[in-house]
Every structure is written in C-alpha cells, then in structure tokens.
Amino acid sequence: MDFSSNNRTLGLSFALALALAAGCGNYSNEDLEFMNAMPARSELSADIPARSALTVGNEAELAKSTHNVAKTFNGMLFEILGSVDLIRSFPPSQRGHNSRTWGPVPQEKRPGWQWHFVVARDAANPMTFAYALQLQRTTDPDDVWIRFLDGEFTSSKSARRGVGWFTMQTDDLRKADYPFDADGAKIQSIHVEYATADFPIMVKMDMMTFPDPLDLTQTVTTTYEYGAQSNGQGALKFTITGNLDPTTPALETLTVTSRWLPSGEGRADARIAVGDGVGATETQCWNSDFTPSFTEKPWGQTPDSPDVSGGDESLCPQFAEF
Amino acid sequence: MRLAPIVAIGSLVLLAAPAARGQGLRRFAIVAGNDGGGGDTRPLLYASADARKVYDILTRLGGVRPEDATLIIGGRSSDLQDALQRVGRAATEAAKRGERSTLFFYYSGHAKDGSLRLGDTRIAIDAIKKQIAATPVDVRVAILDSCKSGAVTRSKGARRAPMFDVETDQARDAKGLVILTSSTSDEDSQESDLIGGSYFSHHLASGLLGGADRSGDGRVTLFEAYAYAYDRTVADTAESAAGAQHPTFSYDLAGNGDLVMTDVAVRHEGVYLPREAPSGVYFLVDGRGFVSAEISKGDGVDRRVALSPGRYKVKRRLPDKLRIGEIDVPPGRLVSLNEGTLRDAPFADDPVKGAGRVDLTARWSMGAGATYQSVFAAPAGASLFPPTGLLAIDFTLRNFFRRDWVFGVDLAAGSTDSVVESVGAPFKFSEVQLASSLGVEWPGNRITPFVGARLALLLMNRQFTDDLYPPQFFSTLSPGVVAGTAFRLTRGGTALVTRGRLHYLLYNVDEDRSLGYWELTAMVSFGL
Numbered sequence: 026m027d028f029s030s031n032n033r034t035l036g037l038s039f040a041l042a043l044a045l046a047a048g049c050g051n052y053s054n055e056d057l058e059f060m061n062a063m064p065a066r067s068e069l070s071a072d073i074p075a076r077s078a079l080t081v082g083n084e085a086e087l088a089k090s091t092h093n094v095a096k097t098f099n100g101m102l103f104e105i106l107g108s109v110d111l112i113r114s115f116p117p118s119q120r121g122h123n124s125r126t127w128g129p130v131p132q133e134k135r136p137g138w139q140w141h142f143v144v145a146r147d148a149a150n151p152m153t154f155a156y157a158l159q160l161q162r163t164t165d166p167d168d169v170w171i172r173f174l175d176g177e178f179t180s181s182k183s184a185r186r187g188v189g190w191f192t193m194q195t196d197d198l199r200k201a202d203y204p205f206d207a208d209g210a211k212i213q214s215i216h217v218e219y220a221t222a223d224f225p226i227m228v229k230m231d232m233m234t235f236p237d238p239l240d241l242t243q244t245v246t247t248t249y250e251y252g253a254q255s256n257g258q259g260a261l262k263f264t265i266t267g268n269l270d271p272t273t274p275a276l277e278t279l280t281v282t283s284r285w286l287p288s289g290e291g292r293a294d295a296r297i298a299v300g301d302g303v304g305a306t307e308t309q310c311w312n313s314d315f316t317p318s319f320t321e322k323p324w325g326q327t328p329d330s331p332d333v334s335g336g337d338e339s340l341c342p343q344f345a346e347f
Numbered sequence: 348m349r350l351a352p353i354v355a356i357g358s359l360v361l362l363a364a365p366a367a368r369g370q371g372l373r374r375f376a377i378v379a380g381n382d383g384g385g386g387d388t389r390p391l392l393y394a395s396a397d398a399r400k401v402y403d404i405l406t407r408l409g410g411v412r413p414e415d416a417t418l419i420i421g422g423r424s425s426d427l428q429d430a431l432q433r434v435g436r437a438a439t440e441a442a443k444r445g446e447r448s449t450l451f452f453y454y455s456g457h458a459k460d461g462s463l464r465l466g467d468t469r470i471a472i473d474a475i476k477k478q479i480a481a482t483p484v485d486v487r488v489a490i491l492d493s494c495k496s497g498a499v500t501r502s503k504g505a506r507r508a509p510m511f512d513v514e515t516d517q518a519r520d521a522k523g524l525v526i527l528t529s530s531t532s533d534e535d536s537q538e539s540d541l542i543g544g545s546y547f548s549h550h551l552a553s554g555l556l557g558g559a560d561r562s563g564d565g566r567v568t569l570f571e572a573y574a575y576a577y578d579r580t581v582a583d584t585a586e587s588a589a590g591a592q593h594p595t596f597s598y599d600l601a602g603n604g605d606l607v608m609t610d611v612a613v614r615h616e617g618v619y620l621p622r623e624a625p626s627g628v629y630f631l632v633d634g635r636g637f638v639s640a641e642i643s644k645g646d647g648v649d650r651r652v653a654l655s656p657g658r659y660k661v662k663r664r665l666p667d668k669l670r671i672g673e674i675d676v677p678p679g680r681l682v683s684l685n686e687g688t689l690r691d692a693p694f695a696d697d698p699v700k701g702a703g704r705v706d707l708t709a710r711w712s713m714g715a716g717a718t719y720q721s722v723f724a725a726p727a728g729a730s731l732f733p734p735t736g737l738l739a740i741d742f743t744l745r746n747f748f749r750r751d752w753v754f755g756v757d758l759a760a761g762s763t764d765s766v767v768e769s770v771g772a773p774f775k776f777s778e779v780q781l782a783s784s785l786g787v788e789w790p791g792n793r794i795t796p797f798v799g800a801r802l803a804l805l806l807m808n809r810q811f812t813d814d815l816y817p818p819q820f821f822s823t824l825s826p827g828v829v830a831g832t833a834f835r836l837t838r839g840g841t842a843l844v845t846r847g848r849l850h851y852l853l854y855n856v857d858e859d860r861s862l863g864y865w866e867l868t869a870m871v872s873f874g875l
Contacts, residue, residue, distance in 0.1 A: 048823030048855050052807060054731055055857045057770045057816055065815055114817050120857060185771060 051116035062154030085317035087293035181222035257287030310341035384457025384464035424470035458493035565612025716870020737761030840874025
C-alpha cells in the first residue's frame with residue numbers, strides 16, 4: 026500500500042482545519058449582564074387586576090380612572106423600554122472589557138439619522154452599569170452624539186433585580202431639529218426611578234409634556250408612583266400639575282391614590298391639592314368585579330363623574346401600608 | 348524452488364581473522380536503520396528493527412566492542428558521514444599500534460535515484476561508497492538492505508562475484524572492499540510482516556546466528572552468511588507479488604583468507620540442533636511472536652543458534668501439521684533441542700504471530716454510543732458551557748496512512764438545560780461536534796489500547812427561555828488528545844470502545860480565555 030499520497034491528503038486536511046481555527050459567535054454570559062442593566066417592560070409595569078368586558082359599564086369611576094392611569098403609565102414605559110427591548114434582542118456590535126455597544130444603526134423612518142446604544146460597567150463597582158441611547162446625523166463626526174436616553178442600574182445579588190433610573194429628554198434633539206413624530210413632540214422629558222431588588226417594588230415616573238407642541242412654554246407635569254407587594258397588593262399614586270381647568274389661568278394639582286388587592290377589590294382617594302377647586306376630594310371603594318361598594322363625593326354628580334355618594338365605608342378593603 | 352548458492356568467490360580471499368583468535372585485530376561497526384525516506388516514499392516498517400538486530404549480533408557475536416560500534420536509528424546522512432570519520436580516526440590510531448582493522452557498515456532503509464534516503468536527507472550511493480572505501484581500515488564490508496541497492500555493485504570499483512565457493516584455507520592478510528546488497532539494481536527489497544523484517548536482513552541475521560555455519564566450525568564467515576541469506580531470500584520471495592529478490596555480492600580485494608563474521612561457539616549460549624534432529628526449517632520464536640531465527644537444517648548436520656537467553660517457542664513446519672514446543676535458554680548455556688519435547692499441532696496454533704497475523708488492509712468501522720462532556724473551571728465554565736450528554740457516531744479507517752494508524756471522523760450532538768447563574772437566565776444548550784482524529788493503536792487479541800490527537804469543530808448554541816435575550820452561538824476548532832481501549836466482543840470486528848478525551852477550548856467572545864473540557868465515551872463499534 027502506498028501511504029505517501031494518503032499522508033499528503035492528511036496534511037492538506039489539517040492545514041485546512043487550522044485555517045478555520047478562529048472561534049466566532051456571540052456566546053457570552055457577560056453580554057447578558059450588560060443587557061440586564063436595562064429594565065424590561067414587564068418588570069416595571071403596573072400590575073393591576075384586569076377588568077372584564079361585562080363589568081366595564083358598571084365599573085366604579087375611580088376604578089376606571091385607576092385602570093386608565095395604569096394603562097397610560099404602562100404605555101409610556103412600553104414606548105420607552107420597547108425600543109430598549111428591541112436593541113437587547115440583538116447581540117452587541119462591539120465588546121470592551123467594561124462596555125458593550127450596539128450600533129450605530131441608521132433609522133429607517135428618519136433618513137439621515139442613526140443611533141447607538143452604549144452600556145458601561147463601573148470598573149470600581151461591577152454591579153453598576155450606566156447606559157445611554159444617543160442619536161446623531163449620519164454626517165456627524167463619530168464622537169458627536171446627542172443625548173436622548175440615559176440611565177444607571179445597580180443590580181442586586183439576585184438576577185435582573187436592583188435599583189436604577191433612566192431619563193429620556195428631548196431638549197437636545199429638539200435643538201438639533203430632530204424630526205419627532207406627533208406623540209414624541211409632546212414629550213419634554215420622562216424620568217423613571219425604580220427599586221426592584223426587594224418587595225415592595227417601587228417605580229416612580231415623572232413626565233413633563235407639552236399640551237401644545239407648538240408652545241414650548243406651557244408644560245404639564247405628571248407623576249406616577251407605583252408599588253407592588255409580593256402578595257399581589259398594589260398601589261398607584263397619580264399626580265398631575267397643569268392648567269387642568271382651561272377656563273382660568275390657574276394651575277391645578279390633582280392627586281389620585283389607588284390601592285388594590287389581588288382579588289380586584291380596591292380603593293381610590295382623589296384630591297385637588299392646588300388651584301381651582303382646591304380641597305375637593307372623592308373617595309371610592311369597589312368590589313372584586315370593580316362595581317362601586319362605597320362612594321363619597323361631596324361635590325355631587327357631574328356628567329364626567331356620574332357616580333353618587335353612597336354605600337358603607339366599612340366594606341372597603343383594608344390595605345397594608347407600603 | 349531451492350536455489351543453490353550461485354556466487355563463487357573463486358580466487359577471492361579475505362582476511363583470516365575470526366573473532367576468537369584475532370590478535371591485533373580491531374573491528375568497527377556502523378549500523379544504521381531509518382524507516383523514513385522523505386515525502387516521496389512510503390515509510391518502511393522494519394528497517395530500524397533490522398538495524399537493531401544486526402547491531403546486537405555484531406556486538407554480541409561479531410567481535411565488535413560496544414565502544415567501536417555505532418548504531419544510528421532514524422538518523423541523518425550527516426550522521427553516517429560523521430560516524431565514518433570517527434572510525435577513520437580510531438583505525439588510524441589502531442594502525443599506529445600495529446593493529447589491523449575491519450569495518451562493518453550496515454544500512455537498512457530507503458534508497459532511490461542513486462541515493463540513500465535517511466528521512467528527509469540523502470547521500471549519493473557513490474559518495475558513501477567512496478567514503479567507506481577511503482576509510483583507513485584494512486577490510487571494509489558494506490551491507491546495504493534497500494531497494495535497488497544492487498546499483499552499488501555495478502558502480503565503478505566493484506565487480507560482481509563469480510560463482511560462489513567458500514574459501515576456508517589459511518589466508519594471507521587481505522585488504523579492500525566487499526559489498527553485499529539485498530537486491531539487484533532493478534529490484535525492490537521486500538519486507539515481511541510474517542517475519543517482522545526484511546527478507547534479506549532476516550535471513551542474514553539467522554545465518555549470522557548460526558544458521559549459515561555450513562562448515563560446522565562454530566564460525567560464520569562472510570561468504571557463508573551471504574550464501575545462506577541469498578538462498579533463503581530468493582526462496583522466500585520467489586512466489587511474492589513483487590517477484591524474486593536476488594541479493595548481490597561484489598568485492599574489490601587483494602589478499603587471501605576468509606572473513607569470520609560471527610563466532611557462534613565462543614559464547615556457548617543459545618539453542619543446539621543436534622545431528623539427529625529432523626531436517627527442515629526451524630523457527631525460533633520470541634515471546635512477542637516474532638521469529639528470532641529461521642534455521643534451515645539438513646540431514647546429519649548440527650547447528651548452533653546463538654540466541655540471547657530467554658524463552659523461545661520452536662516450530663517446524665511439515666506438509667500437514669506443525670511440530671511445536673518451547674525451550675528455555677539460560678545465560679551461558681547451550682541448550683540442545685530434544686525432538687521428543689515437540690508436539691504435533693494444527694496450523695491454527697502457529698506460534699508465529701509477528702505482524703503477519705495482523706490484518707493490514709485498510710478497513711472502515713463504525714461506532715455508535717454516548718458521550719458525557721464537561722468543561723473545566725466550573726462553575727464559571729459550566730455556566731457558560733454546561734455539562735452535556737451527547738450521542739456520538741464514529742467512522743474510523745485503519746491502516747490507511749500507516750499500519751496501526753487510525754484515522755477517524757466522528758459526529759456528536761446533544762443538549763441540556765441550564766441557567767446563567769449571574770443573571771438567572773434559564774436556557775437550553777445544544778451542541779454539535781464534527782471532528783477528525785488520528786491515532787495509533789496496539790491491537791491485541793482481546794484488548795486494543797489506542798491514543799491519538801483530535802481536532803473538533805464545535806458548534807454550540809443556546810436558546811433562552813426568557814425572550815429578552817437573543818439566541819447565542821459559538822463555533823470554534825478545539826484540539827485535543829484521546830486515549831482509550833477497545834474490547835473485542837466478536838471475531839467479526841464488533842468491539843466495546845471506551846475512551847476519554849481532553850480538549851483545549853479557546854473562548855474569545857468576551858475576552859480570550861483558555862478553557863478545557865473532558866469527555867468520556869462508551870460505544871459499540873462494528874466493522875464495515
């Protein structure tokens with residue numbers, strides 16, 4: 026048997042194999058840690074028992090308000106964090122010892138603009154990450170980026186839990202003539218702080234909006250404070266400050282504090298703290314099917330507030346303090 | 348067909364210098380063997396072994412002192428030249444003291460295109476011949492066991508010997524060059540797995556051990572050895588596929604005498620075949636099943652076979668059966684073989700195992716089984732690449748690149764569930780391996796151990812239960828080593844194979860990290 030030609034074949038095979046020796050892929054535990062610096066929508070959203078279609082017509086008006094506020098609160102989080110979730114669904118473009126970068130990626134709907142997302146780990150405290158979503162014109166220098174969203178997160182011993190904040194602000198982009206869509210044009214800033222390491226989970230959102238995008242001198246400030254206990258009990262405090270009664274120039278501040286049990290039973294206390302109607306209050310409790318069980322509304326029935334006072338306050342659910 | 352000795356020395360006379368009675372005679376030996384001959388030749392199997400055998404005989408029985416013997420295994424052409432220069436210097440010094448000297452030069456290996464091939468180096472046959480001829484000794488005996496080595500005896504300065512006739516008269520001192528080659532200038536020199544060596548060297552060695560002592564004086568002369576090797580080599584190769592192989596002999600000597608190559612009586616050690624022992628070819632087989640000596644004994648003659656101490660099996664082949672037995676050779680004892688101690692045996696009990704019983708044809712086998720893989724540096728490594736069970740299929744090719752070399756291609760796939768502890772992310776890990784390996788095995792009757800090197804292409808992937816994270820993959824080539832044992836289950840080639848692997852894994856996504864992993868495999872292998 027002539028082995029020599031076989032040996033040449035063997036040599037070529039190994040040479041070819043060595044040429045392919047470089048490893049490649051996106052297989053990384055550290056990527057996951059960087060990705061975890063950004064909160065997921067589901068982690069911060071208000072978890073309130075859902076109403077069924079059958080009870081909508083009889084729903085207590087403050088229960089309805091609570092659902093609507095929670096929907097708005099969740100909707101804003103979804104808008105902001107939805108883009109983060111999308112970014113997270115891709116592997117990073119660049120890896121550094123203490124950083125990960127996604128992008129730059131051109132914006133399909135806004136030709137001439139591109140974004141990148143940078144997450145940096147604090148070398149002194151590896152549990153703390155800072156991140157920023159920034160934009161630039163595609164013609165801008167590589168190191169010139171415009172702030173849009175930035176934040177920080179310190180993870181706890183358990184995964185995906187910790188303390189953090191993020192802020193979305195549009196001033197710098199507005200100065201650069203960034204082409205906002207209609208909804209985006211109404212937002213001046215959103216600042217979210219959260220603590221998810223232990224129960225109760227706390228999320229606070231401060232949002233400044235422009236009622237009229239063409240008039241940047243008038244703003245409305247809305248604050249949401251959400252808390253959740255491990256047993257499913259929740260609370261949402263909603264404060265809005267602005268010219269809520271446009272018939273007068275005075276600014277009003279309305280506060281609604283809602284709490285609920287996992288069964289759906291709940292209670293809300295509304296109060297006008299500042300401005301027209303200051304001191305007015307409304308308290309309402311509801312059953313597990315969200316129908317009112319107690320209503321106290323001293324100012325009486327209005328077209329926007331059809332429920333009338335009545336019921337037994339002792340039937341209102343009891344809540345543990347957060 | 349038995350060929351009578353055909354080479355006669357006529358008036359050739361050589362140095363009268365038997366080892367036992369050589370006064371003032373210095374014997375040098377340079378013995379070289381190299382299985383490799385460069386990229387355009389196939390490796391030989393037994394060249395090195397033949398060289399060792401000749402070296403042992405010359406130093407044990409040939410009157411060559413160990414300090415005057417040089418054994419070069421797997422060396423380069425420059426090693427030969429250096430050794431010749433050393434012998435030249437030593438011989439010059441010996442001559443100053445009035446000593447006469449002889450050089451035995453033995454080479455077993457490749458020769459091609461007019462050159463001896465020692466691995467990747469080469470030296471022209473004419474050049475080495477000139478250097479041997481120029482070595483300042485009185486008699487030079489060159490023995491070349493290589494393909495087409497007969498070319499050297501056609502070269503200038505040498506003549507083919509006439510019809511063979513051993514001259515044993517007292518001689519006058521001779522000077523010159525004698526060359527023995529294993530084949531003619533257009534023949535291949537053949538190796539035999541049955542005898543575990545080249546035909547020529549095997550029979551030359553058997554002759555030097557005593558088989559060639561036709562005169563019965565206990566000394567084997569150069570001509571006796573050559574005649575014996577010639578006769579047996581031609582007979583053994585006459586029916587081979589490559590055709591009969593004819594050793595050659597040439598000389599360029601002046602003087603008279605007979606050159607004693609070995610003195611098989613001086614040590615009084617080995618096996619004695621008495622006159623009354625039946626004629627025939629006696630095989631003396633060592634403990635590994637290789638033939639140590641193959642002695643052709645005629646009626647009414649005795650033979651001393653100067654084997655080293657040890658236990659040997661004896662075989663004599665008859666037309667319808669074997670006669671086999673065992674004999675112990677204690678140190679310093681010449682043990683007579685008693686025919687009565689031999690017994691009849693079927694051919695299936697042939698004690699000659701050698702390599703001839705090994706199937707040297709290239710053949711495929713397939714195996715299927717299970718592998719368990721675990722990455723070192725757990726838990727960090729395990730969190731990255733979790734311990735995984737894989738189903739494996741192997742295809743192996745034996746004796747293709749070289750005898751007992753095993754080339755393999757294997758495919759394995761498996762999956763497991765795990766969690767990235769640092770972020771609490773559960774995932775399903777999947778892995779596919781495609782690998783090739785090259786190893787060597789040592790086939791035994793029941794158990795065949797093997798070792799080798801392996802290069803695996805690893806394709807690893809994980810899907811996270813949480814949709815937040817994208818799927819991740821990693822592919823790389825991973826070199827490693829493998830060792831294991833195959834336990835033969837049936838004669839048809841079915842075996843249970845157990846093996847372990849150690850692999851290096853360069854992980855370079857986050858940063859360059861040298862990881863490793865081990866694998867244990869059990870599988871059943873089938874011959875294809």
